[in-house]
Amino acid sequence: MIARLEDAEGRPPSDRDRALARELVFGVLRWRRALDYALDTYSRRPVSRLDLPVRIALRLGLYQLRYLDRVPASAAVHESVSLAAAFARPGAAGLVNAVLRAYLRADHPWPHRGGDRDLYLRTGLSHPDWLVDRYVKQLGNDGAKRRLEANNRSPSVFLRVGLRGDFDNVRRQLEADGIRTERFPLAPRCLKVTEGNPQDSALHQEGEFHIQDAGSQLIAWLLPAEGARRYFDACAAPGGKATILAERIGPRPLIAADVRTSRIELLRNTARRLSAPNLLPLVADASRPPFAARSFDRVLLDVPCSGLGTLSRNPDIKWTASPNRLQRLGKSALQMARAAASLLTPGGMLLYATCSLEPEETSEPVRDLLAETPGLRAIPLRDRLPEALEPLVGDDGALRLAPEDHGTDGYFAALLQRSSI
Numbered sequence: 148m149i150a151r152l153e154d155a156e157g158r159p160p161s162d163r164d165r166a167l168a169r170e171l172v173f174g175v176l177r178w179r180r181a182l183d184y185a186l187d188t189y190s191r192r193p194v195s196r197l198d199l200p201v202r203i204a205l206r207l208g209l210y211q212l213r214y215l216d217r218v219p220a221s222a223a224v225h226e227s228v229s230l231a232a233a234f235a236r237p238g239a240a241g242l243v244n245a246v247l248r249a250y251l252r253a254d255h256p257w258p259h260r261g262g263d264r265d266l267y268l269r270t271g272l273s274h275p276d277w278l279v280d281r282y283v284k285q286l287g288n289d290g291a292k293r294r295l296e297a298n299n300r301s302p303s304v305f306l307r308v309g310l311r312g313d314f315d316n317v318r319r320q321l322e323a324d325g326i327r328t329e330r331f332p333l334a335p336r337c338l339k340v341t342e343g344n345p346q347d348s349a350l351h352q353e354g355e356f357h358i359q360d361a362g363s364q365l366i367a368w369l370l371p372a373e374g375a376r377r378y379f380d381a382c383a384a385p386g387g388k389a390t391i392l393a394e395r396i397g398p399r400p401l402i403a404a405d406v407r408t409s410r411i412e413l414l415r416n417t418a419r420r421l422s423a424p425n426l427l428p429l430v431a432d433a434s435r436p437p438f439a440a441r442s443f444d445r446v447l448l449d450v451p452c453s454g455l456g457t458l459s460r461n462p463d464i465k466w467t468a469s470p471n472r473l474q475r476l477g478k479s480a481l482q483m484a485r486a487a488a489s490l491l492t493p494g495g496m497l498l499y500a501t502c503s504l505e506p507e508e509t510s511e512p513v514r515d516l517l518a519e520t521p522g523l524r525a526i527p528l529r530d531r532l533p534e535a536l537e538p539l540v541g542d543d544g545a546l547r548l549a550p551e552d553h554g555t556d557g558y559f560a561a562l563l564q565r566s567s568i
């Protein structure tokens with residue numbers, strides 16, 4: 148069934164309709180390749196050659212027939228046919244009807260080409276070939292399968308309770324609002340939501356907690372705060388990590404920059420809601436920061452990246468990312484990392500982070516920066532982590548938190564220090 152933007156009386160969609168619309172969009176983006184493969188079995192023309200509105204109507208219909216129990220088959224077909232009639236060429240509605248009904252009539256409606264592992268990884272788990280090839284090369288067949296499956300899960304919702312609030316009390320109040328949580332030991336004061344929508348709670352507006360992936364929370368705790376006076380977050384918006392760092396170091400100031408003015412507005416709002424008066428927003432380009440060399444004792448550089456660690460949250464990225472784009476992003480990350488390293492005082496530390504695990508954006512820029520910067524060295528992150536997380540630290544001392552490890556987004560972090568002379 149298609150969730151309408153408004154009903155006949157012009158009322159906004161109900162929460163239920165919104166949830167269904169979201170489910171359909173994310174589901175189709177996640178399972179696009181698997182859906183197209185199945186549709187090709189029932190359509191005389193390959194799906195790739197059909198007009199986009201027809202393709203979308205078919206994918207939406209098949210997604211509901213295949214993956215959703217709550218929508219009756221007749222309603223799913225009817226809505227897809229109506230969509231095609233409204234948005235596609237004349238005749239398209241008949242085609243959509245025929246393909247979806249052929250699927251419903253088939254004995255074994257979901258095509259299964261008997262245990263072909265490669266087909267399962269690529270098509271069954273619905274990722275582009277180049278990404279599957281990468282995962283197989285990096286992780287082996289079983290590891291790749293785990294990564295692909297993790298990318299296809301609906302993301303968990305995590306919260307971080309602000310340092311000023313009473314952790315147990317916030318939890319109890321959430322529970323009273325119908326939001327159930329469990330402690331999530333990956334980061335301090337982190338909760339995983341098991342039921343309810345935390346955004347509905349008044350406590351959210353009151354700034355008692357922030358909705359933030361647990362991996363992102365962990366990253367913000369990895370930059371040592373002690374023994375320093377001047378702190379800089381070079382790519383700070385919307386402020387998830389910056390507000391944790393600001394809380395940790397308060398009342399000392401944190402200069403939190405972003406190149407985009409609109410993103411700075413988001414950052415300002417986050418800081419206001421979470422009461423972080425020591426967070427000082429600034430519009431600045433991280434590759435040309437407006438500060439003299441050796442101005443900061445601590446720099447957090449959470450570079451703009453492909454976001455390939457966040458596919459469960461952003462499934463569209465797998466269809467738009469490419470190896471070329473990773474190269475380009477890696478080059479710009481290196482440029483920013485050079486600038487960030489030049490800002491360090493003797494003994495100062497730089498935390499380089501990404502929400503991607505791809506080498507072009509992670510180990511390669513860090514390796515190049517270390518090779519070209521005398522006096523800069525990597526500090527193993529093992530010592531900054533609870534014992535259970537130590538296996539996530541590699542020989543290079545960097546943390547690689549994969550989506551399949553703890554059900555969070557994927558993150559990379561490397562801690563670098565300038566020598567003290």
Ligand SMILES: C[S@@+](CC[C@H](N)C(=O)[O-])C[C@H]1O[C@@H](n2cnc3c(N)ncnc32)[C@H](O)[C@@H]1O
Binds near residue numbers: 389404406434451452
């Ligand atoms: C990964 S996000 C940062 C997320 C943030 N650290 C957090 O935890 O909420 C990267 C940010 O870098 C910003 N950005 C992109 N290019 C930049 C540049 N040249 N200088 C500074 N910021 C930049 C983007 O606008 C984006 O907000």
